[in-house]
Every structure is written in structure tokens, then in C-alpha cells.
Amino acid sequence: MVIVGLLRNPDDAMEVAQESFFRAYRKITSFQGQSSFYTWLYRIAINICIDHQRREKRSPLEFRESMDEVFEQQNEVARDPFSDVHDRELREKMLSAIDDLTPEHKAVIVLRTLEGMSYKDIGEILGCSEGTVMSRLHYARKKLQHKLSAFL
């Protein structure tokens, strides 16, 4: 789910997740137990995600189209039409704002928001200090606030 949150495109996320498990399988002997297996696996996945984001920058339009498909497939119960329009616009703006973050800022936001990870665990996964995680989260939230203040 974290990988989908970072890459958004479900096909790309599936590829990256499979590659992450495959690399973990190949490099299992290099796991020395210094961190939890969970953290180690996340570190592999996040590194592949960040590499993938740098290599293949998809256009925001493509992201939005793929997300629209996902939401259409969810068959949400019909509610107040105004609310639906507002929600849809908010989703689009939010995805666009997250997409504009740097891969490092996106990683801390997604790990914290989706997994509720501690700063210590996020730091271990990303190879940085807890202070850096705190700083990145602060600036990522400021950027999101700047772009979403009119919608939340």
C-alpha cells in the first residue's frame, strides 16, 4: 500500500513491489538483524520506489487518469452531488500536491500517514536521522498546506 501511495500508478506499484520482494529473496543472506526484518524490507522497497520515481517521471495527467479509474471502480454510494464534486476535486488536488513533493518528502509523508511509523523507523528505512525525518515531514506538510489550504 505504501508503494501504491508513493507511485500511485497501480501497474508500476505492482512491478516495484514484486521487484522488492525478489531482491529481498536474493539478498536475504545480507540481512544481519541490525534492524527488524520489516524495516529492512521497507528500505529495499522505498529505495526502488525513489529510483523509479527519478527514472520515470510520469506526467500528473497520467496520474490523475489512473486515479480516476480507481475511484470509478470503487462504486461509492451516491451522496450529495455537491459533496461528490468537492470530494473529487479535493482528491485530485491532493494527489497533485503529493505528486509535486520530492521523492524523499513523499516517502516520509506516506510512511507516516499510511503506516503510522515512528520517526526512528522512518529514519532507519531512509538512512537518515530522526531530526531529518521531522524536518522533512514539517516541510512536506507546509508544501501541502500551501497547495491545499483552500480545499481543507
Next chain:
Amino acid sequence: MSNCETTRETIGAWLDGELAAAQAEATSRHLEVCAACREERHWLERLHSSMRSVLEANGSEIQFEPFWQGVQRRVAQKRNWYDELGDRIRGTFSAPRLAWAIPAVIVIVLAGLSIDSFFPSAKIGIQSDNLATVESIDAYGRNVALLHEGETNTTVIWLYQPQESENDSSTEPSETKPSF
């Protein structure tokens, strides 16, 4: 008591439960008395819950059966040597390692340049007889030349004379064509 600016910088970490006890206490006390910072807190909470629901909606589409099939397929298939090589190169030259590589290269180059100073007899670094120098060739500093001084002879590689000094000058350069 912390002020608004300090509180707004730490309020996210406070909501995450990641502040030290004293700092968390100061933030709590400030929030009790500051309406603007309370509004900031509520905004961050709305952001967190909205973002979570948007991201979870995306992740709920994962199909686990094809996922594991894909992992199994990768394990079963033999990887090409160039894929392995590509992985190693990407791992070696990933951004965090490059950040260390740049100062390391600078240190190595500087060490190479200064090695002659420490071991003059070793002749390992850049040899001084391979260097050319720019020197003035008259008493006034108007005519300058790029000179290569070897052990046995001196070669003028390039000569610069201002227009008026060229007319006045009676000396002819021994070699005025550029050597390279």
C-alpha cells in the same frame, strides 16, 4: 511558554507524539491559549485524515494473487548478466553514495597534486617540468609570454605585446607560433 512560530514548527511532531516531554508540554500549553495555533492543529488533523483516506483508496485495489505470481516468476527466471551489472551500478552510484563520492574525488585529486610537496624525489604527482608559466619579459610588465622552461632549453609558446610596444620593441621573439 512557546510562541506561535515555534509551535507551528513542532505541531506536526507533537500530533505524531514524537516531541520530547518538555517540548510537548510547552506546545500543549500554548495550544490551550492560542486560537490561531489550534486552527493550525485542526488543519493538520484534517490533512492527515483526508490524505490517509485518499491513499488507502488507491492501495485497496491491490490484487495479491497476481502479485505473488509475479514474485514467483522473477525468482524462477534466470537474470541476464547485464541486469545484474545494472543493479550493481545503480547501487554504487545512487544519490547518497554520490554525495560522498564527490568530496572523495576532490580529496584524491588534491592529494595527487600536492604529493610532490611531500615526496619530491618520488615524481608521482604532476611533474613541474610539464608546466608552463606566464612571465613578463620586459622591465615594465607590458610584454608577457607563456614560457615552457625545460631542463636544457626554454620555449616561448605564446607572446603578447601591446600594439605600441610592438612598434617600439626591437627584440624579436625566438618562437612566436603557438606550440599547441
